[in-house]
Amino acid sequence: MKRSEFLKNISLATVLLADGSIIPALGADSLAxxxxxxxxxxxxxxxGQAKTEFESYFDTAVKQINQQHKQEKLDLCVFNGDVIHDNPDFLPASKKALDGLAMPYYVTQGNHDRVEPQVxxxxWKMALDYDVVVKDNAFLFGTTSNIKGQYLCPNVSWFKNKLEEHKDKKNVFIFVHITPVKWxxxxxxxxxxxxxxxxYKNVRGIFNxxxxxxxxxxxxxxxxxxFDSHIGGSWGTDxxxxxVVELKKNNDIVTYLMNPITKINEASI
Structure with missing residues (x-):
């Protein structure tokens, strides 16, 4: 089945290959x-969200991500929004927690990251919209909110310039907190x-x-x-x-969730 021009949900057990094909996970030789x-x-x-064990949630996530890094090197980690829960006073402590990661990491702003842009x-020493290149792959990070917590679309002008700049990169990965499709x-x-x-045909995935x-x-x-569930907060998956995302030598992408210890929902794109 080839990439189609219509909206389609993908089963958690399916595989998406570099050529756009979708096959059952059990049939994917790219996994190895x-x-x-x-x-x-x-x-x-x-x-900082009240009545949640937010310190413990961060501690568990950092330890388990570092364990992934120990098992097989991670080139980077992305924290894709809602680092804090509304109150900017929690920003330094949240950064201190994420600084425990053993690999480079990057953040995007979510609707609960209600912080002045300058702060x-x-x-983070990162802009609200910025890009990073790793091994001929471009990573584009965009804000989708502001200090009021409004739901915003990504900055199309900025993304247009960056997609054009990186049109010859092998792959482009985009990270925005709020899903830019009304699913x-x-x-x-x-x-x-x-x-x-x-x-842009080299856009391989948009992460929300x-x-x-x-x-x-x-x-x-x-x-x-x-989508990647959540590491904290008071609602969501159980x-x-x-x-985890693994780009293979043949340019297939194998991806799966850690919950946070056991691997689930393995697929390839």
Whole structure:
């Protein structure tokens, strides 16, 4: 089955290959191929949320991500929004917790990261919209909110410039906290962004946080949108986990969730 031009949910047990094919996970020979790039995507820690064990949630996530790194090197980790829960006073402590990661990490701003842009950038040493290149792969990170916690579409002008800049990269991975397709009650229908990204065939995945109860992969215009559950917060899946992504030598991508100790929902894209 080839990439299609219509919106399609993908079963948690399916495989998406580099050529756009979708096959059953059991039939994927890419699972055993050598990995050339490996990273983790986590989100929604909600550090500081009342009546939650947020310190413990962060401690568990950091330890388990570091364990992944120990087992097989991680090139980076992305924390895709809602690091804190509204109160900017928790920002230093949340950063201290994430500084325990043993690999480079990057963050995006979510709707509960209600921090002045200057404070955010001074804390993380990262802009609200920025890009990183790792092994001929471009990583684009975009904000989808502001200090008021509004749901916003990604900055299309910025993404257009960066997608054009990186059009010759092997792969492009995009990270935005709020889902830019109205699949869920908490998503936002960002038509202009959807029309932009489908023009670039090297966009291999768009990673979303925000929807704590979403743990699968959805496809629109041939592009997979990947969800990663949550590591904290008061609602969502009955486990608190993160997504591992492994780019193979043949340019297939194997991805699965850790819950946070056991591997689940393995697929390839």
């Amino acid at each position: 191929k050598k990995t050339k790039l490996r990273f983790v995507v986590a989100s929604d820690g909600h550090y 955010w950038e001074e804390t 869920t009650d908490n998503g936002k229908d960002c038509i202009e962004f959807q029309e932009l990204v489908k023009q 946080g925000h929807d704590h109860d979403q743990e699968g992969i959805k496809v629109k215009d041939g592009i997979p949108y990947l 486990y608190r986990g993160f997504r």
